[in-house]
Amino acid sequence: MKRVFLVDVLQCERCGGRMKIIATIHPPDNTRKILQCLGLASRAPPVAPAAFDYNYHMDLF
């Protein structure tokens, strides 16, 4: 994240201090169960179809 997006996920947004990774959750089933238990969305939102721009005209050469 830091290399690609220049976001330091281990820096606290409130105080700027360093945070530690205390656990990782790997099986997607476990991740879903935890998110559902917390009342959070456990699925990515559906991908909307691309909007067609009626005003777009493609110039070919």
Ligand SMILES: [Zn+2]
């Ligand atoms: Zn902090």
